[in-house]
Each structure stands twice: as structure tokens, then as C-alpha cells.
Ligand code: 5GP
């Protein structure tokens with residue numbers, strides 16, 4: 001999911017949030033929503049579909065105020081329906097709370113049981129609603145917004161990057177492992193007193209689109225509270241232990257977003273270079289599975305000296321195939337999405353680069369299309385290791401039995417997707433390319449080494 005928020009001294013926070021969500025569209029295409037606050041009054045709108053389908057000028061006109069929170073959803077818990085769209089809105093003694101959540105809790109069942117026992121009426125099927133209700137309970141005990149949020153977050157286990165809007169201010173929170181990203185930006189103010197305006201965004205591309213300047217990340221285990229006085233920070237977790245999702249870096253986040261002081265384009269280019277060094281092969285062309293494989297393919301070409309070419313043209317108006325709910329729809333999606341170029345491919349030995357293989361269905365179809373277009377050899381190179389474990393922290397990589405690498409060896413996968421050779425980047429290479437301490441990442445979908453313990457019943461739902 002994508003989360004976004006604005007604390008402004010001027011109006012139109014909802015409009016800025018709309019643009020922020022537009023830049024974060026890749027993080028979720030199922031539903032979108034914006035909540036705004038104008039002098040204590042709440043406004044909100046959400047719906048199913050893309051940001052541009054859910055909002056228009058008229059709707060945004062009816063979301064006034066200088067504080068706003070927005071969300072683009074990609075369902076990892078709960079079903080796909082409008083009542084599960086976010087921000088989640090709950091009533092508290094201090095007015096409405098709007099909560100936008102990216103990530104997945106792992107103790108949802110326990111939290112839910114607890115709240116239901118206390119007599120709470122739950123409206124949705126999401127873990128995010130539970131967090132909002134826990135905060136409301138604490139606010140109703142007369143805690144301040146930050147104190148209430150901290151008390152609630154202490155009951156939550158799992159991944160949560162939160163943006164919360166209230167009539168009094170805006171809040172940003174990351175779980176102690178900082179699994180999902182969240183950044184802070186500042187906007188120039190036209191106001192006389194030169195007050196700062198702030199933005200919170202899942203990724204820096206959400207700051208770029210509104211002309212905000214990146215200030216810093218919200219830290220793992222940090223809460224920031226932004227109001228008229230400016231920004232206050234609290235490190236609320238007893239022991240923060242950074243474990244940023246490596247999948248954000250290799251695939252999920254936009255290549256023009258920055259993490260660890262460089263664009264993910266640069267990181268992915270390096271993945272391609274490492275891949276070329278690890279797995280040399282003779283060929284005529286390097287091509288990418290667009291768009292996600294492009295930076296690594298360029299890096300592979302630079303390091304190997306084999307020319308890069310476009311061999312597949314993507315129709316950009318088809319949503320990410322992976323996010324569509326059924327396997328049949330997914331298979332239809334891929335046919336609509338990619339078209340090979342026979343005049344580029346004919347008679348050529350091709351190196352095909354992608355960022356990952358999850359189920360293997362996309363890859364198999366692409367290889368078939370390349371051969372039909374005249375490629376004489378197809379050597380597939382993947383800029384990450386085999387995905388053989390499910391994610392419980394908010395990326396929808398499916399249950400383990402659907403992951404092709406969970407049950408098949410690399411040779412078997414090569415046969416199944418019908419490539420001449422197949423090689424995956426090493427786990428060491430993927431982490432070394434970050435230039436950071438490898439311990440500071442979650443890479444559980446490649447290793448099964450989950451940084452946050454998964455309770456038994458949840459484990460059984462996704463592990464073989
Ligand atoms: P497969 O061959 O496994 O069917 O598909 C691999 C493709 O799916 C890759 O191009 C990769 O970019 C994409 N992919 C990998 N993980 C995810 C994910 O979590 N969500 C979406 N939408 N796509 C993914």
C-alpha cells in the first residue's frame with residue numbers, strides 16, 4: 001500500500017495528497033481514499049479503483065483543510081471491497097482519527113479477539129482498523145494523540161508504517177523494524193511567519209511530485225507528531241532493529257525513489273552488474289521484462305558489454321498483473337500487457353532479465369513469446385535469489401505452495417519456463433549491492449528467516 005499525509009499552513013492539503021497518491025499508485029491499485037481536516041471538521045472520500053478513477057476536481061473541492069491523509073490499497077489482509085478502503089476513520093473523544101496503514105500485522109487474531117471481548121463492533125476485515133480502535137481507546141482515556149498511538153503500537157506486532165490525521169495534527173509512525181518505508185518532506189510556505197509545511201510519504205517519489213524537499217526517513221520505532229509548533233519526534237520502541245524489506249529495493253518501490261541516499265534505479269543497475277559478474281553467458285542481446293527488469297538489464301549490459309535492446313513493448317495501461325485477484329485474470333493480464341518485437345529478436349541469442357520470479361507464470365509466457373518472435377536462445381537472469389517463502393509483512397507473494405522456487409530446483413524451473421539457462425543473483429550479491437549492513441534488511445522471502453516471529457495459526461495459513 002501507499003500512505004501519504006500533509007500538514008500545511010495553507011489549504012488544499014487534499015489536492016497535494018491526491019498528487020502524492022498518484023505518485024504512489026504502483027503501491028496499490030485496488031482502492032484509494034483521502035481524509036481532510038479543516039478547523040476541526042472532518043471530510044473524507046474513498047472508492048474502488050485507481051486514484052484518478054476515485055477522485056475528480058469536484059470531489060477534491062469538497063475535501064477542504066490544511067491537514068490530509070491518503071492511502072492507495074493493495075489487499076494483503078481482508079477482502080477487496082470499499083468498506084476495507086483506507087484511510088480507516090474512527091470516532092474518538094477528541095474527534096475523528098484517520099489512519100492509513102502500509103504493512104501487515106502478524107498478531108491480528110489476538111488483537112481482534114481482545115477488542116471483540118471488550119465489546120467493540122468491527123466494521124472491516126483489516127488489521128488496520130484494529131490499530132485505529134486501539135488508539136481511540138487510549139485517546140478516550142485522556143492520553144495525547146502521540147501517547148495514545150504509542151500505547152496502541154506497543155500492542156502491535158508486524159509491519160506498520162502509519163500516517164494518521166487528526167484535527168490537531170499529523171502523525172507518522174514506523175514499527176521497530178521499519179519493514180515498510182516512510183519519509184518526511186518539507187514544503188516551502190507562503191505564510192508570513194514562514195511556518196513549515198510537511199509531507200509524509202511511503203516513498204520519496206511522492207515528495208518529488210508535489211515539489212517537497214526530502215528531510216529524512218521516519219526511523220524504525222519512531223513517531224513524529226506535526227502540528228502548529230512544528231515537528232516532534234519520539235523513539236517509542238524499546239529496541240529498534242532495522243529490517244527494511246529488501247523486496248522494496250529490488251522490485252516494489254519506484255526506481256526514482258531514494259533509499260539509503262541513492263535512487264533505487266542506481267541500486268538495481270548495480271544488481272544487474274553483479275548478476276553479469278556472477279553468471280557469464282554468450283549472447284547477442286540483453287533485454288528486460290519491462291518495466292521492473294529494465295535497470296538491472298542496463299547494468300547487466302554495461303558490465304558484460306553485450307548490447308541492451310528493447311525486445312518487449314509494454315502496454316502501460318494494464319495494471320500490474322500480479323495484483324489481479326485470480327490466476328485466470330492474471331494469465332489474461334499478461335497477454336494484454338507485453339508484445340515482443342520480432343525484428344529485434346529474430347535469429348538472436350537473448351539474455352532476458354527480470355527482477356524476480358514468483359509463481360513463474362509471467363516468465364513462462366514471456367519466454368514463449370520471445371521464441372515465437374524468433375529468438376534462437378533464451379538465457380534468463382534474475383536480479384534476486386529464488387523466492388521460496390511467503391511474506392507475512394505486507395507484500396502479496398502468495399502462499400508457499402504457489403511459489404515456484406519453493407518446490408522446484410533451479411534446473412526444474414528452467415525446464416518449466418522453457419529457458420536454455422537460468423541463473424538467480426546470489427543472496428550475498430543482492431545484499432552487498434546495497435552498500436549497507438546486510439543485517440539491516442528483511443530477506444525472509446529468500447531465506448525463511450523471519451525477523452518478526454510468525455504465530456503458528458498464521459504460519460499454517462501460508463507455509464507448506
Ligand atoms: P512470475 O514469472 O513469477 O509470474 O512473475 C514475475 C514478475 O512479477 C516479475 O516481473 C516481477 O516484477 C513481478 N512481481 C514480483 N513480485 C511481485 C509482487 O509482489 N507484486 C507484483 N505486482 N508483481 C510482482
Ligand code: SF4
Nearest residue numbers: 245247391442444445
Ligand atoms: Fe520484504 Fe520478503 Fe521480508 Fe516480505 S519477507 S518484508 S517481501 S523481504
Ligand code: MG
Nearest residue numbers: 289290292293
Ligand atoms: Mg515485473
